[in-house]
Amino acid sequence: MGLVLLLDMDYFFAACEELRHPELKQKAFVVGTASTEKKERGVVQTSNYLARSFKIKSAMPVAMAMKLKPDLVYLPSDEKFYEEESSKIVKLLESYHLEMEVMSIDEMALDTGDADYKKAMALAEGIKSRISSEVGLPCTIGISTSKIYAKMVCDAFKPNKIGMVRKEELLGFLADKDVDSISGVGGKTKERMNRIGIYKIPDIAKCPPLVLRENFGRFGPELYKIARGEDESGVEEGAPAISIGRETTMERDTGDMKKISKLVEELAKETIEELKNRNMWYRAVSGKVRYSDFSFRTKTRRLPNYTDSYDAAFGTCVALIEDLLDGKTARKVGIRLSELEPKKGQTTIKF
Ligand SMILES: [Mg+2]
Secondary structure, three states: OOOEEEEEEOOHHHHHHHHOOOHHHHHOOEEEOOOOOHHOOEEEEEEEEEOOOOOOOOOEEEEHHHHHHHEEEEEEOHHHHHHHHHOOOOOOHHOOEEEEEEEEEEEEEEOOOOOOOHHHHHHHHHHHHHHHHHHHHHOOEEEEHHHHHHHOOOHOOOOOOOEEEEEEEEHHHHHOEEEEEEOOOOOOHOOOOOOOOOOOOHHHHOOOOHHHHHHHHHHHHHHHHHHOOOOOOOOOOOOOOEEEEEEEEEEEEEEEHHHHOOOOOHHHHHHHHHHHHHOOOEEEEEEEEEEEOOOEEEEEEEEEEEEOOHHHHHHHHHHEEEEOOOOOOOEEEEEEOOOOOOOOOOOOOOO
């Protein structure tokens, strides 16, 4: 394994919108999850640079963002367009013939093979300038010895830069980082860590591995390695491709599964239609719920085989959402299909 180069598009959805509506650059705007008519009930997915200067952030309710900036421009999310832009970037990266992992719609990791630091940096500069001139979008690139570190470097250097942390610089780089700057350490794990006195990454390195295993299971030893600069996570080619999905904000918050099923039916139909248009199979289904208190959860189930079945998508998603709701009420539900495969050349179809 060589050095890992991790590329993350800057404020991706908003940048895509600026690309096709350059006049928007002069205005504060957000891309949100709800239709324009129901925007007050939606949540900010991405805000552009100007909106950020008014303290508008992603995951903030649109209603709150409008209070911060009353003439804020609102755009409903157009994931199809963003996915088209994303596939241009993936194509461009493919031309380098390196091992690549598409981690999400706006994040890709490359294994730079036998390149040394100098060559990896030159490679990153080339990629960044090509994405800027050929696609027209800004990005940040992190380079380091593993995928996890490359991601952290990328986060630390955002936006619109290239950052590199060499092996001998890793411990210094990690020294002042909070535990949740490690990808995979979310709110719950962070709370758990804080409870046993772990706040910064070096605190993990000082913690006995046994205690880490007791508290964080299989993730424990991994955390230990990460904190000591010994992580070796690499680029996994063929990892989940870009997913497709739909979501909708409801007229009124509800926990009524009959009403929710009706909506999911609609969403699943549209999603399967798009899947078929793209001539693809899926293997994993996710149900997504945004609760009345705006907190958000998603749950994913992997099916035994690749399929393009509507029934499997609908049935699985409804079951997952019912599970997630567990008596609570939702303001928004969604479906997502992932582990996509092109139909051409697929030979393992059982459905
Ligand atoms: Mg991004």
